Amino acid sequence: MRSGPDHSAVLLLGNYRPTLPLSEMFFRRDIYVIAGNEGCDHCAEYSRFVSEIWIHPKVADAKEFLSALTNLLRDRPEIKQIVPVEEAFVRFFAKHASDLPKHVRIAMADAQLAQTCLDKVELLGIAGAAGIPVAPYRLADSMDSLHDALKELSYPCVVRPEESANRLFGQKALTLHSDLDRDRWFGTWPAEQRSLLLQKKVGGIRHNCYFAADSGRICRYLHAIILRTDRQDGSGLAVEGKTIPPEPTILTYSRKLVAELGYTGIGCIQYLVDEERDEVHLLEINPRIAGNHVIPEYCGMALGEFLVDGADDAIRYGQPGIRYSWIAGDMEGFKSELLRGALGPGQAILWLGRMLRNAVRTNVDVMFNARDPLPGIVNLLDVIPGIGHITRLRRREGGARHLSRLVPKARPGISFIKAAGET
Structure with a gap:
């Protein structure tokens, strides 16, 4: 299947497990599938249902990402739908959907x-x-408010980032059982967190x-x-x-x-x-x-x-x-x-x-x-020691090799679209 003015395309954003069944569903509907490269699973580049990978700025840099996306939609008018797959992209489009061309539908x-x-x-x-x-809950945005919340809720208490897409010390949530746990993890306020949600553990x-x-x-x-x-x-x-x-x-x-x-x-x-x-x-x-x-x-x-x-x-x-x-x-x-x-x-x-x-x-x-x-x-293979390092290295090298490819190539294989400004 080729992309073009007479063939509609979909852009899936969030290189994540759900990208795979979504890609198959759109492929079977004869819709050309483009997937973004950013995500936690890095699986779309290997799917036979995905025809192109769009290499783009991090969505956390909203201004750069919006500029790159606007340029892509201008250059590829066949993209009629965007599906935000990961939460970070849902958050982005909840704020910026109105900044995009009206002919593009955001499926969320x-x-x-x-x-x-x-x-x-x-x-x-x-x-x-x-x-x-x-369960009873409190919001904390400083060490003082965290201590006060723990006193109100008592232990055990679950602590998680207010924004669920974030991680707290690399985890989705922490369970604190005592003041010792509190002092172990929260000697100081975690600088990367704006606020934390504390909830009585049930x-x-x-x-x-x-x-x-x-x-x-x-x-x-x-x-x-x-x-x-x-x-x-x-x-x-x-x-x-x-x-x-x-x-x-x-x-x-x-x-x-x-x-x-x-x-x-x-x-x-x-x-x-x-x-x-x-x-x-x-x-x-x-x-x-x-x-x-x-x-x-x-x-x-x-x-x-x-x-x-x-x-x-x-x-x-x-x-x-x-x-x-x-x-x-x-x-x-x-x-x-x-x-x-x-x-x-x-x-x-x-x-x-x-x-x-x-x-x-x-x-x-x-x-x-x-x-x-x-x-x-x-x-x-990514999980297996030694082999996982090789597959991740080959993925990075493959992305670098294909950065200059701007047009899709016939199967087998996959092409990578370079976002405007990428070098």
């Missing part, structure tokens, strides 16, 4: 809605007012509710539970889980929250569920394509199509009983936890046993697709 939730959902404090306030249970496992909604009405819904993550303490990214039938109480809360927000678009609502105490607490709602987007797609939700086509009348529930995995993430988590001393010998053996068991009985892996195997294979 309304800008104001996205900003409301990404503001964790505002969202928790809306949910609490609607009768949806949330028990339970994470439940992900993938959905599509139209004007505050849920029309597609899949309930999944996370059985293990890449962190020993249960924080971090999911590496094993399964889908279940919709749980009535959580479905009621999800409908209430979506209606309260007047939500239109796709997203993922996360809860913590403590079955022993019969407690449910809302964690957050992600107004974007979920990191494990392949799961609702595998279960028949067609959220990618909803993103393009919009609503239909009948409600659709995803298939329960599907086990999913992320083997490469599982291996990376094991390696990381072992190196930082979080696993004893028994825990390490148990982790390896669970990983092997999960690899055998999984229905779907979030990175590996037999129709497009190379991204998953490279993702796996």
Whole structure:
């Protein structure tokens, strides 16, 4: 497939796991797929469904990125749609969508809605007012306010960046159990953080509710539970889980929250569920394509199509009983936890046993697709000591070699578009 004036193209921004199923969906619709290079997974450049990689300035440099994107859209008028895949790009378009050409559709939730959902404090306030249970929380922007918040909430307490796209000392969240933990991590205020969200730690496992909604009405819904993550303490990214039938109480809360927000678009609502105490607490709602987007797609939700086509009348529930995995993430988590001393010998053996068991009985892996195997294979090789260093080096060298290529070339192979100003 070639790009051109008579052939529409889509630009996927965020080189991230969901880029793969989205690329396949657009490819099968005979839409030319261009993907941005920035992202945490670096998988799109190996996909047979992606025809070009756009090398661009970091989205964190909003002015430079906007200039490069404007130039690209001027030079490539066949780009009719942009899909922000990673949260950093959702945040960017929530602020700058109006600065782009009107003929380009940004496939995401309304800008104001996205900003409301990404503001964790505002969202928790809306949910609490609607009768949806949330764990007690406080916002801190200095050492004094952090100490005061910990006194009010007491231990154990979960601390995370106010902006979920950020990391706190390389992690999504930290759990503090005592003043010793507080002093270990927060001798001084972390300079890279504007503010931190502190929340009373509640028990339970994470439940992900993938959905599509139209004007505050849920029309597609899949309930999944996370059985293990890449962190020993249960924080971090999911590496094993399964889908279940919709749980009535959580479905009621999800409908209430979506209606309260007047939500239109796709997203993922996360809860913590403590079955022993019969407690449910809302964690957050992600107004974007979920990191494990392949799961609702595998279960028949067609959220990618909803993103393009919009609503239909009948409600659709995803298939329960599907086990999913992320083997490469599982291996990376094991390696990381072992190196930082979080696993004893028994825990390490148990982790390896669970990983092997999960690899055998999984229905779907979030990175590996037999129709497009190379991204998953490279993702796996990246984790292996020695080999991972070589694959990452070859990726950097490949990008450098192709920087000057401005036009797509026929398969096999891939071309790289250079953003204006790149050298």
